[in-house]
Amino acid sequence: MKGILSYGILRGLIGQIVGWAAGIGLVTGIRALMGLAYKAEPAWVVGAALGIIGFLIGIGAFRDWFAWAKGEETPDPEEIHEEPGVKRYFGYSLDHKVIGVQYAFLSLFLLVVGGSFALIFRVELVQTGMQWVTLNFFNTLIGMHGMTLIVSILMGISAMSNYAVPLLIGAKDMAFPRLNAFSFWLAVPASLVLVSAIFTGGFDTGWTGYPPLSIRAPMGMQMFFVAVFFAGWSSILGALNLIVTILRMRAPGMKMFRMPIFAWATLATSIIALTATQLIGTSFQMVSFERLFGMSFFDATKGGNPILFQHLFWFYSHPAVYIFVLPGLGIISELLPVFVRKPLFGYKWVAMSSLGIALVGFLVWAHHMFTSGMEEYLRVPFMYSTLLVAVPTGIKFFSWVATMWMGRIRFQVPMLFIIGAIIVFLMGGLSGPPLGTVSTNLHMHDSYFVVGHFHATMFGGFIFPLFAAIYYWYPKVTGRKMNDLLGKIHFYMLTPGFLIMSFGQMQIGLLGMRRRIADYDPAQGFETAHLIITIAGFMVALSVLIFLINLFVSAKRGEVVTENVWQSRSPEWTVLPTPAPMHNYPQPIRVVGDPYDYGLKGARYVEILPQQAGD
Amino acid sequence: MSTPEAALTTYKQKLANNRLGLWLFLLSDSFVFAALLVTRFYLLGDKRPHLEQELGLIVTSVLLISSFFANRAEVQISKGNRKGFLSSIFITMLLGITFLVGVVGFEWRLAPFGPADGPEGAVFFMMTGMHAFHVLTGVIFLFIVYRNGLKGHYSPEKHWGVEAAVNYWHFVDVVWIFFYPALYLIGTL
Amino acid sequence: MQSAKLDELKRGVLVFLGLAVLTVIEYYLGTHEAAAIFLWIVALLKAGLVLVYFMHIGRVFRSEGEH
Ligand code: HEM
Ligand SMILES: [Cu+2]
Numbered sequence: 001m002k003g004i005l006s007y008g009i010l011r012g013l014i015g016q017i018v019g020w021a022a023g024i025g026l027v028t029g030i031r032a033l034m035g036l037a038y039k040a041e042p043a044w045v046v047g048a049a050l051g052i053i054g055f056l057i058g059i060g061a062f063r064d065w066f067a068w069a070k071g072e073e074t075p076d077p078e079e080i081h082e083e084p085g086v087k088r089y090f091g092y093s094l095d096h097k098v099i100g101v102q103y104a105f106l107s108l109f110l111l112v113v114g115g116s117f118a119l120i121f122r123v124e125l126v127q128t129g130m131q132w133v134t135l136n137f138f139n140t141l142i143g144m145h146g147m148t149l150i151v152s153i154l155m156g157i158s159a160m161s162n163y164a165v166p167l168l169i170g171a172k173d174m175a176f177p178r179l180n181a182f183s184f185w186l187a188v189p190a191s192l193v194l195v196s197a198i199f200t201g202g203f204d205t206g207w208t209g210y211p212p213l214s215i216r217a218p219m220g221m222q223m224f225f226v227a228v229f230f231a232g233w234s235s236i237l238g239a240l241n242l243i244v245t246i247l248r249m250r251a252p253g254m255k256m257f258r259m260p261i262f263a264w265a266t267l268a269t270s271i272i273a274l275t276a277t278q279l280i281g282t283s284f285q286m287v288s289f290e291r292l293f294g295m296s297f298f299d300a301t302k303g304g305n306p307i308l309f310q311h312l313f314w315f316y317s318h319p320a321v322y323i324f325v326l327p328g329l330g331i332i333s334e335l336l337p338v339f340v341r342k343p344l345f346g347y348k349w350v351a352m353s354s355l356g357i358a359l360v361g362f363l364v365w366a367h368h369m370f371t372s373g374m375e376e377y378l379r380v381p382f383m384y385s386t387l388l389v390a391v392p393t394g395i396k397f398f399s400w401v402a403t404m405w406m407g408r409i410r411f412q413v414p415m416l417f418i419i420g421a422i423i424v425f426l427m428g429g430l431s432g433p434p435l436g437t438v439s440t441n442l443h444m445h446d447s448y449f450v451v452g453h454f455h456a457t458m459f460g461g462f463i464f465p466l467f468a469a470i471y472y473w474y475p476k477v478t479g480r481k482m483n484d485l486l487g488k489i490h491f492y493m494l495t496p497g498f499l500i501m502s503f504g505q506m507q508i509g510l511l512g513m514r515r516r517i518a519d520y521d522p523a524q525g526f527e528t529a530h531l532i533i534t535i536a537g538f539m540v541a542l543s544v545l546i547f548l549i550n551l552f553v554s555a556k557r558g559e560v561v562t563e564n565v566w567q568s569r570s571p572e573w574t575v576l577p578t579p580a581p582m583h584n585y586p587q588p589i590r591v592v593g594d595p596y597d598y599g600l601k602g603a604r605y606v607e608i609l610p611q612q613a614g615d
Numbered sequence: 616m617s618t619p620e621a622a623l624t625t626y627k628q629k630l631a632n633n634r635l636g637l638w639l640f641l642l643s644d645s646f647v648f649a650a651l652l653v654t655r656f657y658l659l660g661d662k663r664p665h666l667e668q669e670l671g672l673i674v675t676s677v678l679l680i681s682s683f684f685a686n687r688a689e690v691q692i693s694k695g696n697r698k699g700f701l702s703s704i705f706i707t708m709l710l711g712i713t714f715l716v717g718v719v720g721f722e723w724r725l726a727p728f729g730p731a732d733g734p735e736g737a738v739f740f741m742m743t744g745m746h747a748f749h750v751l752t753g754v755i756f757l758f759i760v761y762r763n764g765l766k767g768h769y770s771p772e773k774h775w776g777v778e779a780a781v782n783y784w785h786f787v788d789v790v791w792i793f794f795y796p797a798l799y800l801i802g803t804l
Numbered sequence: 805m806q807s808a809k810l811d812e813l814k815r816g817v818l819v820f821l822g823l824a825v826l827t828v829i830e831y832y833l834g835t836h837e838a839a840a841i842f843l844w845i846v847a848l849l850k851a852g853l854v855l856v857y858f859m860h861i862g863r864v865f866r867s868e869g870e871h
Binding site for chain 2: 069
Binding site for chain 3: 635668680685786799802803
């Protein structure tokens, strides 16, 4: 028993169950004292929230902070020695490299869970009429697919930035290692609460949770709100940590304009995540309170206004789409020069375009509301601001193309995914402006065209770069390369499968297929198209399965690598051994040049400082 | 690693990180309050809820005076005046609790509507409730600092805990600087 | 050194007096149906005073100990 309990995650789970039960008991007890009968919803909401806190207590997230509050000193994170081994990955580790891998596992886990939801409802859509799920369950699956994958994406970008950013900028760790671990472990119980929404009645609003429907939805809605609220805090605190790390922990000599592009992209993303995320938390909290206390924010029959919710919600959720893609686009710019052996074209412009996208991204939210009945004078300004986003995005494309131009391209597996990312993101990007233009949007809103659009952007801007990043940094983590053949099979199944799926969605959307509905009229003649989309969807799923097998098998059997596999110039490859040691950069380093001068004679980037005496 | 100067340099680097971190946190938090302000004006426009003007002025003054003492506490510890520091923190805490009693104990009862009575009630209780929650956490934070201060923990060079608690407290005051006119003064009844 | 610190205590008093005066003005404006814009201006002034003098926002931009 003692042995098992040394795994932090198990202590956390026990804490979550205890906290959950305590919350239910607390509310029920207070209500009983007030002479009220048991009511499920308040009890479960408080239970879910206390469960999350219980998890964090169980795993020991508060231990050091309580010590500080009591006025005790705790050891410096750099001086804590953690036992090497697999066990670190199941407990409260403060090492950013461990936390990055933990994030990656959570992300992939949620990817599998959320993806399976999609496979279930895709099968239902193959034929008209309802075959094997109920209407409520179908709706629940649609909403859960959306939110589970959003959380998966948030975890995925945290995985990449946590693992890579401190290494890329030559830092020992993140600025606040305890907060870093806290952010990660906050997301774990939150994900469990999210999944619990299925078992507590589900909800029928889709991932957007619009009132007034969400005021009437079953209780699963509340679990969804609680989960998003806490996952949002995880994202906020992670972003805070990354900003401080990037601004203050860079190696000597690394001026802002010598920073790797991925650090720039992370900085831009983190600024959005830090600020905008509060809006989704607040708006969901308001709906939650409307359900619990009858506060009429959004119910028009009681004087509220549902349009307000959409404004608050999209003020986060539009910038959120850039949270999803900016790190991925940064990965593309980061890895492209390595595999093309040429300097990145227009470094400064690319760096600034991330910030530009982040900034403009704050000013376009109402393009999701053209049909909502909002103030009509807002339509045209928001149309123009939306189309403006294409400018900084275009800069990135031109830079990628110009970087590849006349390069000596090496088609290794990460590079394949980079090329796939560029192509797929182009498809997503091109389908954006027709949606951003009011006159066409009025026809395409709420259709499968939108579904095709955002799947293309998210696969191109996140999923493909994530895979590229995993293939690329895997040797740094494990000391082994992932299997090449399986990697290529993965790529050559994923890309056509995905493109068929996405184009199919866009096509039936243009023909009038509404999104988020369980059934459609056979006279519309969509059955063949839906069948093809479903088959393509299964192809995508199968390719991911192959990837996961590769991931686990290669950890034991992959080709051993010790040196700089990809001939990168980045310090984590040139200075550190492979796999990375427990502590980054035991010898101090200094940055003396620009990061992407591939193929230039005599260009230098990072050098090891001569060891000082003493210390 | 061990010389006192080296330790102080590390402390200063950490201090600068902590400062930036706290400010980013406050920036993030201010988006919650901004959202609530937007809600207030979106739903109620230029109508304001029926509230006790005198009580509003009193709690506002109480919070303002508490900010004065919070600032005083920080200045005192940086001067090395431990006694002045402790008494100022204590007064800040007391004033904070007075504010909470004023808002939650009196204003919530005196208001002619409950949280479920239309958008007025929803907006008023959400705004004051969210703010009161922050005041409460601020009081707890101050209490922790006070207790550690009693144990003799802070020095003129090293008092990040005091600075953080005090800055958080000022932030709560800044929020009220906007909430007070939004709830009590702007618009007509 | 000593006198600079003394100044800080005094400055606290002055800033507080400024805030108090602004609050009185604000209350007067609010209870006499002044235009909302004036109330916003007063609120911004008050917030500015607190941010600059009580919260020392300038300190974040001072990059002491940066490496
Ligand atoms: C040139 C760039 C882009 C433009 C002009 C654009 C425009 C739009 C518009 C107007 C809509 C609303 C459609 C509707 O519901 O009527 C939309 C939906 C969406 N877009 Fe984009 N978009 C662009 C890029 C992106 C990117 C990079 C992402 C990143 C992931 C993205 C993700 C989404 C998502 C998730 C939705 C659907 C939200 C929902 O209703 O569930 N878009 N886009
Ligand atoms: Cu959008």
